[in-house]
Amino acid sequence: MVFTLLIAAVVTLVLGLPVxxxxxxxxEGVWGLVLFIASMIVSMGxxxxxxxxxxxxxxxxxxxxxxxVMFGVLVGVAFLIAWYRGQVEL
Numbered sequence: 001m002v003f004t005l006l007i008a009a010v011v012t013l014v015l016g017l018p019v020x021x022x023x024x025x026x027x028e029g030v031w032g033l034v035l036f037i038a039s040m041i042v043s044m045g046x047x048x049x050x051x052x053x054x055x056x057x058x059x060x061x062x063x064x065x066x067x068x069v070m071f072g073v074l075v076g077v078a079f080l081i082a083w084y085r086g087q088v089e090l
Contacts, residue, residue, distance in 0.1 A: 004051060005066070008047035009047065009070060009073075013043075013073070013074070015039070015043035015046055016044075016074050017074070017077060018039075019036055019039045020078040023036075043074075044071070047070060048067070
């Protein structure tokens with residue numbers, strides 16, 4: 001189960017982080033927000049799909065914890081990317 005969670009986390013990060021790295025290439029306004037939300041849904045959904053392949057009986061608690069943790073990781077990495085680029089003011 002741990003190996004499956006690690007694979008799911010890597011897939012989520014690989015699919016979710018390019019939006020943060022190349023976020024300036026997204027269109028401005030509503031369409032950029034729609035693309036951003038769609039990419040987050042796809043990245044989280046891919047991780048959940050990998051987890052559900054193995055054990056479907058306990059998927060609700062595992063999926064809910066996974067989504068919260070991975071959303072936190074994605075936001076944390078996005079903050080670090082913005083901080084590295086000098087876009088964060090303290």
